[in-house]
């Protein structure tokens with residue numbers, strides 16, 4: 001791959017949240033929410049980040065847009081997130097609030113819950129205009145012109161600008177969330193389960209809209225979901241996460257049709273399949289709960305739920321190895 005194709009290069013990302021306890025609060029332990037995650041994102045590409053609830057997807061997204069330290073100043077973030085922009089390469093994770101200011105508008109998030117992520121006391125026009133007031137020097141007339149343009153881009157009309165979020169349906173609210181994220185002309189969008197809270201009938205419309213916008217505006221997406229079937233069509237490559245680690249990654253169709261890691265296989269078998277021509281072992285699915293990231297199993301973190309685990313799986317963490325056109329962290333999978 002040509003380095004000029006890259007927009008983001010994340011290397012060995014770790015995010016630990018301290019846990020405090022006792023009468024005099026003292027650090028007791030750390031939640032290893034993200035434990036050595038690496039991936040790249042190319043210009044115009046979509047990568048899908050999938051895994052069960054609590055595996056660290058949102059934390060990866062927040063680390064990249066560099067808002068973790070502002071949310072929890074005790075968080076421990078390490079690793080590199082190289083952002084390739086027009087004038088050079090910068091490690092986002094090394095930037096503090098002031099240094100991040102120049103890049104903040106290039107990286108935006110779209111949130112899962114369109115009901116709670118929009119301020120109910122602001123009109124839709126004000127919600128979309130706010131980032132323009134913060135990040136640009138546009139005068140009011142320019143901001144309003146841009147708000148009208150953005151509303152049209154997401155399939156709403158300028159009459160909607162004066163209305164409040166509660167007057168909209170879930171799908172329309174997510175369109176507002178997308179318009180707000182697009183306001184400052186970003187390059188990378190982290191979409192954190194953007195359709196999970198929507199009716200299935202509406203999900204495809206929002207995904208199609210995101211794909212159209214990507215093509216037109218040349219955006220790169222990190223698309224987070226707990227359901228592989230949601231990311232399959234929109235993603236070029238998929239990264240499967242388990243307990244803060246990537247256990248398998250590769251081209252979307254490869255992973256979907258022929259998963260290798262036992263976790264990916266179970267994640268897929270737990271899904272209702274719209275396509276009956278694709279074979280799968282029935283009656284499998286994931287058993288047991290995700291172990292606590294406070295106390296990860298030794299060796300392969302998946303071994304407590306893995307149907308083919310052997311005693312040697314407790315000894316060392318299997319590295320990601322390239323096999324059958326993808327990276328997989330299990331030497332016993334086939």
Ligand SMILES: Nc1ncnc2c1ncn2[C@@H]1O[C@H](COP(=O)(O)OP(=O)(O)OP(=O)(O)O)[C@@H](O)[C@H]1O
Pocket residue numbers: 017031032033051052053054055056057058059060072226293
């Ligand atoms: N601010 C925080 N303080 C302490 N622990 C946190 C914090 N944020 C996340 N965690 C922990 O980090 C782990 C990963 O959480 P995260 O929200 O990233 O998972 P997720 O994959 O996005 O899950 P979901 O699908 O439920 O959104 C969880 O164990 C969570 O409890």
Ligand code: SF4
Pocket residue numbers: 261262263300301302303304306307308309310313318329330331332333
């Ligand atoms: S390394 Fe062992 S426990 Fe881990 S996924 Fe492979 S077989 Fe299962």
Ligand SMILES: [Mg+2]
Pocket residue numbers: 057058059192
């Ligand atoms: Mg999440």
